[in-house]
Amino acid sequence: MIAMENVYKTYPNGVTAINGIDVTIDQGEFVYIVGPSGAGKSTFIKLMFREEVPTKGNIVINNRNLAKMKWKEVPLLRRDIGVVYQDFKLLPKLTVYENVAFALEVIEETPRNIRRRVMQVLDQVGLKNKARFIPDELSGGEQQRVAIARAIVNHPKLLIADEPTGNLDPETSWEIMRILEEINASGTTIIMATHSKEIVNTIKKRVIAIEGGLIVRDEHRGEYGYEI
Numbered sequence: 065m066i067a068m069e070n071v072y073k074t075y076p077n078g079v080t081a082i083n084g085i086d087v088t089i090d091q092g093e094f095v096y097i098v099g100p101s102g103a104g105k106s107t108f109i110k111l112m113f114r115e116e117v118p119t120k121g122n123i124v125i126n127n128r129n130l131a132k133m134k135w136k137e138v139p140l141l142r143r144d145i146g147v148v149y150q151d152f153k154l155l156p157k158l159t160v161y162e163n164v165a166f167a168l169e170v171i172e173e174t175p176r177n178i179r180r181r182v183m184q185v186l187d188q189v190g191l192k193n194k195a196r197f198i199p200d201e202l203s204g205g206e207q208q209r210v211a212i213a214r215a216i217v218n219h220p221k222l223l224i225a226d227e228p229t230g231n232l233d234p235e236t237s238w239e240i241m242r243i244l245e246e247i248n249a250s251g252t253t254i255i256m257a258t259h260s261k262e263i264v265n266t267i268k269k270r271v272i273a274i275e276g277g278l279i280v281r282d283e284h285r286g287e288y289g290y291e292i
């Protein structure tokens with residue numbers, strides 16, 4: 065469960081990106097975060113994996129209060145959270161296999177378990193036959209599938225996606241959505257910031273709209289609600 069209570073975020077330059085947010089998200093939900101450019105969506109998302117620290121308020125994720133967390137506790141929090149970005153952020157010199165295995169190597173899994181689990185997630189995203197490729201040899205959609213495999217390899221309870229289809233063509237975007245829906249069906253909470261009206265209005269989920277750092281709409285099976 066995720067609970068935000070009276071959360072504010074003001075950046076060092078004085079810009080207040082989050083302006084008093086209260087929200088709860090239950091385990092297993094699929095939530096779209098929508099809103100105009102500069103509304104605070106990325107900041108909202110970054111607060112959830114302690115990429116940013118709130119200026120005020122509490123953020124409790126799986127019984128840990130992120131507002132009070134020490135820096136040395138952050139790696140443990142992040143083991144439970146997978147993150148996927150618009151620009152994939154794969155390590156360019158490592159193979160697909162190595163990019164995904166990396167997350168398990170840092171938590172000192174046995175080589176046998178690493179191999180089994182990496183091949184399992186690559187199979188899940190349909191890329192078992194490209195394990196030895198490097199990111200440059202893959203299409204955008206394939207790179208995003210590697211990034212998703214990397215994000216879920218640790219069995220996180222929460223998967224955060226910041227515009228995961230932003231760099232992809234429509235057909236590839238639907239493929240990515242099918243994979244995210246499958247991951248959600250196995251119990252993982254998904255929080256996805258998006259500018260895709262098509263996706264939000266077709267694959268109906270909870271929609272939280274943010275404007276000016278505030279939640280202005282929160283609907284189950286909601287609509288995108290903006291023209292672009």
Ligand SMILES: Nc1ncnc2c1ncn2[C@@H]1O[C@H](COP(=O)(O)OP(=O)(O)OP(=O)(O)O)[C@@H](O)[C@H]1O
Binds near residue numbers: 077079080105107
């Ligand atoms: N690191 C930062 N330092 C200072 N200001 C920032 C920083 N990151 C974001 N902002 C500002 O905070 C506000 C919210 O930005 P944010 O990136 O959260 O919006 P967004 O809704 O994700 O926008 P977009 O849809 O364009 O990605 C904007 O005014 C932005 O300029």
